[in-house]
Amino acid sequence: MSFDPQPTLRGQLLELRPLRADDFPALYAVASDPLIWEQHPNNDRYQESVFREFFRGALDSGGALLVIDRKDGSVAGSSRYHGFRDQTDEIEVGWTFLARAYWGGRYNAEMKQLMLQHAFKTYRAVVLVIGARNLRSQKAAQKIGAVRAESRISPDGEEKYVYRVKA
Secondary structure (H helix, E strand, O other): OOOOOOOOOEOOOOEEEOOHHHHEEEEEEHOOOHHHHHOOOOOOOHHHHHHHHHHHHHHOOOOOEEEEEOOOOOOEEEEEOOOOOOOOOOOEEEEEOOOOOOOOHHHHHHHHHHHHHOOOOOOOEEEEEOOOHHHHHHHHHHOOOOOEEEEEEOOOOOOEEEEEEEE
């Protein structure tokens, strides 16, 4: 399977492009809002030292994308692909967050549709792994057609729900 985990994807509202080290200040400006993380298992990610580790992991992942508002070029958030090195017929989309100005459906829906369309060129299914308390992300997953397939306990003891979207 040949899959580009860091494509440039363009929609009407957003552009997604590979995350770069020099994106840290603009992305942290978005991530520093505590309300973004309030339902997330890592709800302290708004703190710079915690976000710096998250950002480092995103760069190291090889699948992280910066989300840019096409209207004015501002940073709206980020997302990433995971599991593209595995020999399976599915890939994970996750670690997604958007500035609150982009909440409410249109932007997340377009971002996920762009990512799904790209993934479905290679994979038969996309999974989203979401914390059990993260109701906002669960609803967003359902809006894009994802169906809850299973639950699991992560290594840190957190209950997670696995949502799946098939091509």
